[in-house]
Amino acid sequence: MRIKDEESLKPNWIIEDNTELVSANRQLGHLLNAYAKTINLKYDRVGRLFQHRFGRKEVISEPYFTRLIFYIHFNPQHHGLIDDFSDWPHSSYPSIVSKSKTSLQREEVLEWFGGRDRYTLFHKENAADFTSISSLIEEDEL
Incomplete structure (x- = not known):
């Protein structure tokens, strides 16, 4: 929000x-x-x-916001609920990468990452090594 x-x-x-x-x-x-x-x-x-x-928690930095978007999408995979975060049916990720109609602010999100290709690349790169969100995961496990 x-x-x-x-x-x-x-x-x-x-x-x-x-x-x-x-x-x-x-x-x-x-x-x-x-x-x-x-x-x-x-x-x-x-x-x-x-x-x-x-x-x-107020998000006050752009890098934190970027990592937070990935963390939200990756969370079901991290907790073993699914093998691939992009398959989670309750995620906004598929709606953001698709071209079908959505009520999400897709263009704003894609622009934040520099376009659809960079958005998906960011998620794929971080899925292999999620150290960029390790501080969020540590907080999550408290």
Whole structure:
């Protein structure tokens, strides 16, 4: 998810009754809290749903963002759920490399990598040696 910076939101920051809009981070937090409360109530349970396994981390560098895209695609293969990450049916990877219609921002992603060929090459090169994402994997296994 990409959140616009505060400056680009300023013209829309105040709504009609002169109250300020809450930040996107706060709104996402409210959504996740409401979801957790609903599930806990329905299944008669307490506590966090995601138990330290999931979190939010701001992506502030371009190299980290690039590695993160690969990490997300490679994760099912890393955990042994599939032999080839490009075959994972729940991944955006096939939609990005295909030319069929998609609601994803395909062109923006491909442009980030320098085109479709460079995007697929980046993924293939890193699948053989995933040291570029080793720090992400270490965090994942905590």
